[in-house]
Amino acid sequence: MSITNNINTLIKSLPKNVKLVAVSKTKPVSDILEAYNAGQRAFGENKIQEMVQKFEVLPKDIEWHMIGHLQSNKVKYIASFVHLIHGVDSLKTLKEINKQALKNNRIINCLLQVKIAKEDTKFGFSFDTIENLLSSEEFKYLSNIKIKGLMGMASFVDNETIIREEFKTLKNYFNILKKHDSANFNPTIISMGMSGDYKIAIEEGSTMVRVGSAIFGTRNYN
Numbered sequence: 490m491s492i493t494n495n496i497n498t499l500i501k502s503l504p505k506n507v508k509l510v511a512v513s514k515t516k517p518v519s520d521i522l523e524a525y526n527a528g529q530r531a532f533g534e535n536k537i538q539e540m541v542q543k544f545e546v547l548p549k550d551i552e553w554h555m556i557g558h559l560q561s562n563k564v565k566y567i568a569s570f571v572h573l574i575h576g577v578d579s580l581k582t583l584k585e586i587n588k589q590a591l592k593n594n595r596i597i598n599c600l601l602q603v604k605i606a607k608e609d610t611k612f613g614f615s616f617d618t619i620e621n622l623l624s625s626e627e628f629k630y631l632s633n634i635k636i637k638g639l640m641g642m643a644s645f646v647d648n649e650t651i652i653r654e655e656f657k658t659l660k661n662y663f664n665i666l667k668k669h670d671s672a673n674f675n676p677t678i679i680s681m682g683m684s685g686d687y688k689i690a691i692e693e694g695s696t697m698v699r700v701g702s703a704i705f706g707t708r709n710y711n
């Protein structure tokens with residue numbers, strides 16, 4: 490199957506309310522262009538430097554999604570163009586995004602990453618920490634960020650029951666947290682689901698899937 494075929498098949502299979510982010514990390518610009526020519530506009534990268542290099546040479550109507558763990562000292566390199574930052578998992582990073590957004594005269598859209606997997610290798614906030622963050626005075630003053638929802642990654646296991654439970658947990662957190670009222674908090678997005686588990690994620694309420702290898706083939710590294 491070609492990238493074009495994969496994109497077309499995937500798009501047809503997704504419900505209307507689910508957005509596809511094509512995860513192009515480690516893949517060459519030519520692969521992204523093929524997906525772009527098939528109509529895909531949202532692409533996900535997990536390394537700042539790689540995203541900047543691709544941004545510079547690719548069409549300017551591409552939406553760039555930062556899906557990886559973000560080091561706050563590198564936010565400045567993507568602040569002028571990034572469309573959505575999925576992996577925010579500390580107040581420190583949020584403050585730095587706010588600062589760089591202000592410098593660029595923008596509001597940067599973010600998702601809070603929640604730790605839903607039992608494995609301890611995954612980054613992310615606990616539910617309680619997010620509740621405290623959203624209720625804090627400090628959060629209300631971050632007027633150059635907008636929290637658009639939550640992001641989560643399920644455990645890398647074959648057990649569908651475990652994956653489904655983790656996605657259910659994220660959806661449940663979303664429903665509770667959306668009652669918070671703050672100008673910079675407008676949750677509409679639940680980013681969950683990758684090549685191996687996006688179908689389960691959609692059944693459990695995902696509104697945004699991040700799919701890489703099912704579109705571009707397996708990666709050689711990373």
Ligand SMILES: *Cc1c(COP(=O)(O)O)cnc(C)c1O
Binds near residue numbers: 557682684701702
């Ligand atoms: C790599 C990656 C994906 C895509 O993974 P695939 O299994 O190739 O679809 C999705 N989300 C995040 C955060 C990733 O790092």
